[in-house]
Amino acid sequence: MHRKDFIRKFGYLAVALPASTYLFNSCAGLYYASFVEEDGALRIPKSEFLQEKGGKQIEREMVVVQNRSMGYPIGVFRTPDGGYKASLMRCTHRGCELSIAGSTYSCPCHGSEFDRSGKVLEGPAEENLRSFEITADSENIYVHVS
Ligand code: FES
Structure with missing residues (x-):
């Protein structure tokens, strides 16, 4: 797999994972x-x-x-x-x-x-x-x- 294809395919994880971690942590306190x-x-x-x-x-x-x-x-x-x-x-x-x-x-x-x-x-x-x-x-x- 080429670098560009890899980024296109999995790049959203770089944004989605920290966001979901934040959401999970903010709910976890309730x-x-x-x-x-x-x-x-x-x-x-x-x-x-x-x-x-x-x-x-x-x-x-x-x-x-x-x-x-x-x-x-x-x-x-x-x-x-x-x-x-x-x-x-x-x-x-x-x-x-x-x-x-x-x-x-x-x-x-x-x-x-x-x-x-x-x-x-x-x-x-x-x-x-x-x-x-x-x-x-x-x-x-x-x-x-x-
Ligand atoms: S600020 Fe508009 S519904 Fe809460």
């Missing part, structure tokens, strides 16, 4: 928490925020809840004061599903960004994300979705 829906709330065990890393137990900064009845996932971030913030991962511009980039929500459609509490950081979206009241007891947090 943790989909288990939960139980009861009395209009999603009960998430606080233990869902814990993970083993390097032989130590550390706390996740956020988890995602895949609740079908809402039509979009819900992101639940921990806050520095020990609380939680839950936001529907639906962009308020035109309704695209948001992704998570670090500690911000980002929209793949037109680039809007929202902070961990759902507040608009960057347009074109002008409205903050729909957020949910959260209560907690010693074992669980409850995201009140209705």
